[in-house]
Amino acid sequence: MKYSEARQGRIFIIRLEDGEIVHEQLEQFARDNLIERAHLIIIGGADKGSRLVVGPEESRSLPVMPMTHELYDAHEITGTGTIFPDDEGNMVLHLHMACGREENTVTGCIRNGVRVWHVMEVVLTELLENTASRQPDPITGFKLLIP
Template identity: 65%
Template sequence: MKYSTARQGRIFVIRLEDGDIVHEEIEKLARSEGISAGALIILGGADEGSRLVSGPRESRSKPVVPLEAVLDNVHEVAGTGTLFPDEDGNPALHMHMAFGRLGEPNRTGCIRTGVRVWHVMEAVLVELLDSTAVRRLDDATGFALLDP
């Protein structure tokens, strides 16, 4: 385990609107408000055609080959994530959501390939101050791993 400390900063109450791409809007907000690090919770609806990464093709293969799922209908969502800068200083959201719809199997995955808002999503973003954490590319896995 590796860790560092940070302080709590501002708290943002966010309403994402119909058609917004979640990670793009959160990262845009971070740039415009000067947020370099944060923790986020979110809930609402994901539109059909939303894409998520839901597991590797094989458990321990390197590099990791992701499995991508595409929603074929609207789903309810709840998610949590973190926001830290990449190696170039750009805000990079890492968020996982659980997707559910009556009569269909639930899915869970990373939203980095594009989850689109259906009508509305609500989020609370807690800014983290004095954080030294950065996402760094790990050549073995292909992941941008958190370096606290």
């Protein structure tokens, strides 16, 4: 385990609107508001055609080959995530979302493009006095959080 400590900063209440791409909007919001590190929760609706990363094709194979899933219709969602800068200083949202419709639920990372269905609500809490960042890992190919 690796860890660091942070202090809570500003808290933002955000409403994403119909058709917006979640990770694009939240990363732009972070840039516009000079937010370098944050954690967040999100609820609302994801639109048909939204794409999630739902796991690796094989659990321990390298390189990691991601599986994707496309939502077949609008889904109710809840999720949680973090924003940290990568090795190039870009604000990167890492958010996992559970998407449900009737008795079906799929959970995955939103990085491939989740589109808002009417509205999503976000509570974003800025993290201060911390230097954590996402750095390239040559083994997995991921940009891993270095606390």
